[in-house]
Every structure is written in structure tokens, then in C-alpha cells.
Amino acid sequence: MPAATSSAFRSVPDMLRDRVRRSGDGEAFRYPDGDQWRTLTWSQVWERARAIALGLHSLGVRSQQRCGILAGTRMDWILADMGVMCAGGATTTIYPTTTAEGCAYIVADSGSVVVFAEDDAQIAKLREQRANMPELTRVITFDGTPDGDWVLSLADLEARGRELAESEPELFDELVDGVGIDDLATLIYTSGTTGNPKGVRLAQSNWVYVAEAMHETGEMSAEDVQYLWLPLSHVFGKVLQVGQIRTGYLTAVDGRIDRIVDNLAVVRPTFVAGAPRIFEKIYNKVVMQAKEGGELKYKIFRWACAVGLEISRLQQEGKQPGLGLKVQHAIADKLVFSTLREKFGGRLRFFISGSAALAPDIARFFHGAGVLVAEGYGLTETTAASFVNRTNDFRIGTVGQPLPGTEVRIAEDGEVLLRGGGVMRGYHNMPEATAEVISGDGWFHTGDIGELDEAGRLRITDRKKDLIKTSGGKYVAPQSVEGKLKALCPYLSNVVVFGDKRPYCTALVTLDEESIVEWAQANDLAGLSYAELAAHEKAREMVAAAVEDLNATLNRHETIKKFAILPRELTIEHNEVTPSLKIKRKVVADNHVDAIDELYPNTVETI
Structure with missing residues (x-):
């Protein structure tokens, strides 16, 4: 296998410790607390991660033992994940929409010994299936009701950790130092269309690779502000969390989908990632609002869109618009597009679209309005980040060029094959399924059909099986x-x-x-x-x-x-x-x- 992007870090916890040394008093996160937004500095994140890690250690969690997180996207999810990895464990991600039976399968198959459960509804699923999860010893709840035995509150876990830190002050650094580059970091269960989901084994090396590769693109900097609402149980949300540690940008976290538009105006992010459905809904809403404004307003909107699309087309072809078109675009921007950008907070540099194909016409609409939607591509099995359009070199309809350290090859039947530091270590407890998708020389068979353009940008045309x-x-x-x-x-x-x-x-x-x-x-x-x-x-x-x-x-x-x-x-x-x-x-x-x-x-x- 070719050398991936090099790194001085041997694990995500090691990378986090370095970030704290560099940016300790800097703001790391914002998160909602009622009607207010709270903040955490990097040093405060480190203190919380240490308390959680040592609390887990006191419960018997050891190297690469799995700890599940059954919750929606929120600050506690991120802290729990950091705590698990710093303890030397591995996180098993579970969507909060998963049924009780589905939770039991994932917890049992992964061998998870602890599960973080968001609230009483999630605890109830685990109680119902307790007999089917023989290795599960404790449940840690964010908002649920502790029982003093099987279920502990997050505050109780952290209190145990702080107590252990006082008696063994060197232990936490020893745990972080003990996490190896080849250790299991995360088990993410893919949503299969038939049968049970497969657990994708992602090692510390996978996350270190994608964090370094994303950092090398130079697309994000420590001055950026990310708004993160994506499910952290999904690899797309998780990779943005890890990328933040390497680069040091601020992240505002709120997983409530119904708050996305309102939060954009409050957080004023410089970049946001999302699935295509989100951009489709924004597009639909913009079109509807224009129609509701009456015939004249809708006519102006359609004219502005036509001007924007022509500007987009010329830019994609590397051409400059003439003076007349520039004037028309300035008018269209003042009448229509500037209002749209203000709704996004007024300082958005770009969106990132992933997890499914984005319709090119939707991307062209946003581009014409002065908002780039940079489409990317990757799978759970490739740690999400494999390709992405760069802001200074993008082509609508493609997913851009590969990240540094990722190789791509198109098979004779058109299937996209990938090799590099992001490729998983295999499916959990499924060696035959692993052998079906990873060849002996390390090429991962994506199941997607695609083609490369003259600049090495990838265009995905469809799923092979679809x-x-x-x-x-x-x-x-x-x-x-x-x-x-x-x-x-x-x-x-x-x-x-x-x-x-x-x-x-x-x-x-x-x-x-x-x-x-x-x-x-x-x-x-x-x-x-x-x-x-x-x-x-x-x-x-x-x-x-x-x-x-x-x-x-x-x-x-x-x-x-x-x-x-x-x-x-x-x-x-x-x-x-x-x-x-x-x-x-x-x-x-x-x-x-x-x-x-x-x-x-x-x-x-x-x-």
C-alpha cells in the first residue's frame, strides 16, 4: 500500500492533546443550553475528556473495548467519544432512531461493555433487550434517570474520573500514550438494505490520515467557524469532528434539524456540511418564497437565476463575463442573491455536500447565487473523506479530486476502486465480506460506477447495483x-x-x-x-x-x-x-x- 499523508501523531487522543497545547484558551465549541449558547475552550474539553476517560477506566474499560453512543448530535456525544478514545477504548455509534432490536444487535455484535444513552427513551430500549446484550455492564445517560446501579449519569461518571485523577495523577497521560496507531477507534454500522448492518472497523490510523489529508488541502483554517448538525453516528459527521481537532477551527454543535436555518443566522458559520436533501429543501423554500411574492417578484427571481446560471457556466469554463453580464449580475445580486446569503449568516465561504449525489442543477443555482456547494465523496469504509471539490478548483457534477494519499482506479466495468490510509480495516466479525470488497493488494471496491476527467476529478454516475x-x-x-x-x-x-x-x-x-x-x-x-x-x-x-x-x-x-x-x-x-x-x-x-x-x-x- 502506498504511503499515506504522514503525521507526527499516533492517535486521535495524541492529536487532541497537541491541539490543547496549541490552543488551550481558544474557543473550541459552542452548543445550545436552553435559549442560550454556551462555550468550551480546548482546555475545558480536555478536562471533560479526562474525567470521562478515567471514569470509564474505573468501570473496567480497557484497550480497544467498545463503548456505544446511542444519542443524537450534541456536545455530550463529542465529549463521550473523546473520552472513550482517550481511555483507549473504541466508540460504537448507534443512531437514536434505531429500534430496540437493532440496538441489541449492534451492542451484542460489537461486544460493547458500556453504552452512553441520551435519555429515558433510549435507556428503555436497552432495558428491554438487556438479556440479549451479555457483555453490556453499564449505561451512562446524558439526560435520563440514573438508577444507582446499572444506569449512571454522565455527571456521576465524570465525578468518578476526577476522583481517580486525584489519586493517580499520571494515569490519564499513560492511557493516552498507550493508544496505538493501529488500535481500533470506531465501529460504525452501515445501514444495509437487507439483513443486519455490517460493522466497519476504523482504526486510529484511519482518522489520523483523514484529519491530516483534510488539513493538507488548506480548505479550512483555525479562523473558520463550522456549524455541525449532521448525525455523529454517521461517518460524515464524525470526520468533521476529527478534522476540527487537527486544524483547530471553532465548531457550533446542534443536531436539531428544525433549527438549521435559525442557527445559521445566529452562528454565522464560514462553512457547513450537509446531505443533498438539505440543499434541496433550501432551494425549494427559496423558490416558494419567490412565488409567494407575486408575479413580478417571481419574474425577477427567475431572471436573476438565469443570470446567475450564466455566470456559473462561464466560471466553470474558465471564462470571464462581459461588462453587460457583470452589470446584470450585480443587479441580480442586490435584488435576490444577497438576501439569500444573509440568511446563511453573511460570511459563509462554502457548503460541503456528501453522503449522496447532489443534483447538478441545484449546485448551479447556489453557485450562481454566490454560494459554492463543494460536493465530496467517500464511504463509511473509506472513513468518509476520499474526494472533495476545492474552492479554487471545482467542477459541478463531479466530487472533485482525491484527498492527498488516496489512490483511485476505474475498473473495466466502470467500478471505482480506492486505496490509501482511509480504507477500513475490515468488517467486524465478517472476514468473508471483507475479502469480497478489499483485494489482496489493498484496493477497496466501492460499488459505485464513475469516471475521471482530464484533471483527475471523479464523476459518480450511479451505484453498480442500482x-x-x-x-x-x-x-x-x-x-x-x-x-x-x-x-x-x-x-x-x-x-x-x-x-x-x-x-x-x-x-x-x-x-x-x-x-x-x-x-x-x-x-x-x-x-x-x-x-x-x-x-x-x-x-x-x-x-x-x-x-x-x-x-x-x-x-x-x-x-x-x-x-x-x-x-x-x-x-x-x-x-x-x-x-x-x-x-x-x-x-x-x-x-x-x-x-x-x-x-x-x-x-x-x-x-
Whole structure:
């Protein structure tokens, strides 16, 4: 395996200790406490991590033993994770939406001996399944009710740690020094579309590599302010946490999705990462607000968008706009785009988009408005950060160039292969599954189909297993079609294209619950439920018009011949989307088999 980006650090705890030495009194985090925002300096973070680590040590946690975190994104999650790693343990991440049975599987399979549980609802899941988690000895709760025995409060754990620190003042540094570069750091269970999830084993070396590689790009500096709302149980959120330790930027943490827009104005971040669905929702809301302003305001908005898109196109081609276009863009910026940027806090340098494909038309809209959405790419198995567009060298529709130390190769069948310091150590307790995806010479098979441009930027065209082959023998990349339709119709939340082994392509679509209410009011349908709107002929006509516009841009075999509007949105609860908002196509197909069958009524048409 080629040498990865070099580092002077042997572990994340070692890196954290160095950050504290460099920036001890500097502000590290902001987090909400009621209606106020509190702060923690790096030195205060270190003190909290030490108390948690020594508290865990007092409970018997030793080198590479797993400690689960079953909670949403919050300051306590980060402190618990730091404490686990400083104790020499490894963090098992568990989404708070996971069922009791799912929690039990992950805790048991990982062999977790301690679990941090957010509140009483999460504790209840663990109590229900306690008999199925034989190695779990203690639960530490952030907001739940301790019982004086099996369940301890986080404050109680830290008190135990501080007591141990007084009696053994050298112990904490000894624990940090004892964490090795090859030690297990994190177990992240991927959301499988079938069967149980697989635990991805990420070592200290994986996190040190991505932290160094991100730092080497120079995209973030110690002066930046990050707003972090992403699920920390997901590798995308976790990598931004580790990157912060290496570079030293301030992070504001709040996992409440309904607070994102309000928080942007308060935190005033310089960069924010998110999944494509977030950018789609922002886009939809902007379009709806323009329409609500009346015909003249919407006409100005559409004109501004056209100007912005032309500016974006020229910049992507390395060209400069003429004087006339520059004047038009200045006017468009004053009337439309500056207001949008103010909603983001007024000093945002860029967004980062990852975890799924971002529709290029959405990216072009933001770019034209003066807000770069830098799309990146990586998997849990590659510690998230493998590719990213640079702010000074980006191409919309690609995920950019590889991070330093990551190699890429395109296989004969188009599959993207990766090798480097980010590649996992394997699937937990699954050597055969590991051998299926990592070759003997270290190449990881991503399962994604892609191509490289002349500058080495990667374009992902689809998942290898998601490619559709119609009964006429034509291949269709569904994600591309889906993204285009969502960009054309701001009232859609999800689009799932079908057509494998079928004579033509069809789509199941869901309406965006927020924007469709506003649409309903404008179309004399106010007061109707989501299901009633989904079944209404006006809604069908609205979607049909967008599908017609879409089809005009596609090859004939890619066109959507028929579609159905589902009576509800796709949800995590129905197992149709992952917590990181990726669509589970097979589950959607299984849950809506009747709707799909109605789109193929005894037809033999072939294209």
C-alpha cells in the first residue's frame, strides 16, 4: 500500500492533546443550553475528556473495548467519544432512531461493555433487550434517570474520573500514550438494505490520515467557524469532528434539524456540511418564497437565476463575463442573491455536500447565487473523506479530486476502486465480506460506477447495483434522472425511478410536506391533508408538467413513461431511507409493490 499523508501523531487522543497545547484558551465549541449558547475552550474539553476517560477506566474499560453512543448530535456525544478514545477504548455509534432490536444487535455484535444513552427513551430500549446484550455492564445517560446501579449519569461518571485523577495523577497521560496507531477507534454500522448492518472497523490510523489529508488541502483554517448538525453516528459527521481537532477551527454543535436555518443566522458559520436533501429543501423554500411574492417578484427571481446560471457556466469554463453580464449580475445580486446569503449568516465561504449525489442543477443555482456547494465523496469504509471539490478548483457534477494519499482506479466495468490510509480495516466479525470488497493488494471496491476527467476529478454516475437495464437492453442511471426531476419540481421530496427488466422507466414520487402546503394555498386547496393532496388531480398535473419537461432532456430509453404520487413521504420509520437520508430502493419497491405494478399493466412495449 502506498504511503499515506504522514503525521507526527499516533492517535486521535495524541492529536487532541497537541491541539490543547496549541490552543488551550481558544474557543473550541459552542452548543445550545436552553435559549442560550454556551462555550468550551480546548482546555475545558480536555478536562471533560479526562474525567470521562478515567471514569470509564474505573468501570473496567480497557484497550480497544467498545463503548456505544446511542444519542443524537450534541456536545455530550463529542465529549463521550473523546473520552472513550482517550481511555483507549473504541466508540460504537448507534443512531437514536434505531429500534430496540437493532440496538441489541449492534451492542451484542460489537461486544460493547458500556453504552452512553441520551435519555429515558433510549435507556428503555436497552432495558428491554438487556438479556440479549451479555457483555453490556453499564449505561451512562446524558439526560435520563440514573438508577444507582446499572444506569449512571454522565455527571456521576465524570465525578468518578476526577476522583481517580486525584489519586493517580499520571494515569490519564499513560492511557493516552498507550493508544496505538493501529488500535481500533470506531465501529460504525452501515445501514444495509437487507439483513443486519455490517460493522466497519476504523482504526486510529484511519482518522489520523483523514484529519491530516483534510488539513493538507488548506480548505479550512483555525479562523473558520463550522456549524455541525449532521448525525455523529454517521461517518460524515464524525470526520468533521476529527478534522476540527487537527486544524483547530471553532465548531457550533446542534443536531436539531428544525433549527438549521435559525442557527445559521445566529452562528454565522464560514462553512457547513450537509446531505443533498438539505440543499434541496433550501432551494425549494427559496423558490416558494419567490412565488409567494407575486408575479413580478417571481419574474425577477427567475431572471436573476438565469443570470446567475450564466455566470456559473462561464466560471466553470474558465471564462470571464462581459461588462453587460457583470452589470446584470450585480443587479441580480442586490435584488435576490444577497438576501439569500444573509440568511446563511453573511460570511459563509462554502457548503460541503456528501453522503449522496447532489443534483447538478441545484449546485448551479447556489453557485450562481454566490454560494459554492463543494460536493465530496467517500464511504463509511473509506472513513468518509476520499474526494472533495476545492474552492479554487471545482467542477459541478463531479466530487472533485482525491484527498492527498488516496489512490483511485476505474475498473473495466466502470467500478471505482480506492486505496490509501482511509480504507477500513475490515468488517467486524465478517472476514468473508471483507475479502469480497478489499483485494489482496489493498484496493477497496466501492460499488459505485464513475469516471475521471482530464484533471483527475471523479464523476459518480450511479451505484453498480442500482443501474437499471430495461427489457430492451438499455442501461439507465436512475440517480441522474431523479436529481434532474427534483431540480425541475420544487414540490417533490423524493423520486425513485424503476425499470430494471421492465419495458420502460417509471417513478414513484413523494411531495415535500412543507412546500406543498404553500402550493396548496396558492391553488385553492388549503386545508387538504398530505394524502388528499397527493391524490388530487391538480397535484398530478403539476408533477406531470415537470416530468414532461424532464423527458425533453433525456434519451428515449431514459424517459419516465408513468409515475405515481405516494400517499405519504418515505421515512426512516418505514425503513425506506437511512438516517443519512439515502433511499433504500429495494425496501421502497417492497413497500409499494402495488403502486409499481399499476405502472406496468400488461404491457409489452419495449424501448
